[in-house]
Amino acid sequence: MSVPHRDDFGARIGMWLFLFTEMMLFGGLFLLYSAYRSMHPLEFHAASEELNVVLGVFNTLVLLTSSWTLALSLTAVEKGETRLAKGLLAATILLGVVFLVDKGFEWSAEFRHGIYPNGPELLKRAPGEVLFFGLYFTMTGLHGLHVLAGMTLLSVALLKLAQGEVKLGNSVFLENIGLYWHLVDVIWIFLLPLFYLAA
């Protein structure tokens, strides 16, 4: 339609609806997790002990910090301080990179031990542990993809900020990306206790 139409409130509704769909997407996985954990409580406990709690907690702090810098960036835009906003947004993206690198180290360590889907070492284990790691790789992998998608969107927001398309009085784009990033953060907050702290 050629009529320019701007509705920030509508855009926010759209984003929240999309976040519902994301929650339901991960909800299916959380449902599987709950069912399998109640079937194999001991094996989930044993498998969880093999995950590196320090790296998990470190990543949690990284993501929480990134949500903080993003919130600051949005506030900076709303105060008209574009330079500061750009710096904070870049910091957010950088923290996303840190998260993924850390995650990469974790995964590769597990792979070296033969712990990966269909891995020789994993298949020797009890079914409950196979399921635990199956879910672990699926859920952290899917979450990682969401981090990657979030970083892409944040980069677009940075570009728009630089070009003046996101600015004081027109920041709903950044705001919506922020909502998405916070959701990705919140999902991780659930993944941490379910996988790393279950032991």
Next chain:
Amino acid sequence: MNMNYLEPQGRGAVRDWIFSTDHKRIGLLYLAVMTAMFWVAVLLGVLMRIEQLTMGPTIMTPATYNAMFTVHGVVMIFMFVVPGLPAVFGNFLLPIMIGAKDVSFPRINLLSWYFFIIGGALAVASLFLGAGAPDTGWTFYVPFSLRTGTNVSLAVFAAFLLGFSSILTGINFITTVHRMRAPGMSWHRMPLFVWALYSTAWIQVIATPVIGITLLLVILERSFGIGVFDPAKGGDPVLYQHLFWIYSHPAVYVMIVPAMGAISEIIPTFARRTIFGYKAIAYSSIAIAALGSLVWAHHMFTSGMGELANTVFSLLTFLVAVPSAIKVFNWTATLYKGSTKLEPPMLYALTFILLFSIGGLTGVMQGALALNVHLHDTYFIVGHFHYVMFGGTGFAFFAALLYWFPKMFGRTYDRRWAFAAWPPLFIGFNILYGSMLLLGLQGMPRRYFDHLPQYHVLHVAATAGSWIMVTGLAMLFTTLLRGLLKGSKAPADPWGGLTLEWTVSSPPPLENFEAIPTVDRAPYAYNPGRTS
């Protein structure tokens, strides 16, 4: 006079269409693709019926038969009945009916169509590529879907994309209804079709992601062997069934609720009477959306869930019949003492009520646990499902097409031929699917490529019915096609409808309304002096 939306917009014929963010053009894009896919699936259905014409192999191998019922199901469900009314009539009419110039997110609307055609192309490709057409049935039940060497991953990914398309449409519709209503268009002045689309959109948004993740897990399982659905590694196939039906049962309401909405538009127009029980119909759509998401496990009474779960889901299943029945009673009450006029849309709408009632009641029968064990996985299910989905949604789709055709294309079709198509369609339909109900009661299992002698007579009858029905279908589509090409110009309001789409010219102007209208009355105010 204002330019109408079908006139060229100066980017060339193809680009005017495939890059258009006009909700009306997108609706027609969906209609074109869906009609094509519908006929592909009809053809597969006819071939399956020919296979059952004789005992033993008739025209295909058992493996081909398995592929056919799988692709017939996938295409019909994900590419015709689920998107059917929302994507075509919802896109075209929702903004006009609430007095808006477009949906909230026009570009996302176009994007959802691209997901739709890419998904559709992949589904068709899965038929022909390398490993052969998927043979799991449209339900993709594990563990077979993990073991079979056919193109399951591709078909499942196609369904995933089609689901994403459905989600985007849902998000668009909810936001549009909340944000784009014209001044005075309060919730209780919205046409019932809009209420139905709104309820449906919520199901699409909430339920579809669950099938999304389930299908992704099937792909991951097949590609990497993660184990969550693989019994050899401790996975539980019953959990797959739960996740599958958590979406796929609500999905049948995605298929039927907009159909009910269309019927709620057609009945008052041709009864010249305000709808009986407006609020009851509106809120029963919401009730169906809510209750319908709590009945999924009635597909699994024979999967070994346990007595308590079976009983609870049986009870909930009986309950979900109530809001549907509320609608049926309200439609019939609207007809009572109305000045009814039998035009083609009305004929097909009335047929909907009859066939949907048969489909609904045979569904309630299966909610009873003892009977369900006998009927599970028989032709009774197939018959019931087609009564609801074809007799229900299909006929409502035809009724909606006949009703809004003059509005959408600005041309009329030949009423006599639209009437003439009905007897073969209706009679063939009942012979075909009525035979299936009887076959199921006698114990004929579904998805078998062959049958025993005691089922032979009814199988032959069903096949004959399929030919009669397809004749009717061909007559109907030919009539519409001729109307499209050669029909005389349609007036703005050929049926005497009162909702907003009838206040604009046929076809509608490019931007729907020159000035956004102000609404000061209920949608079906045929009886002056009454407010609802």
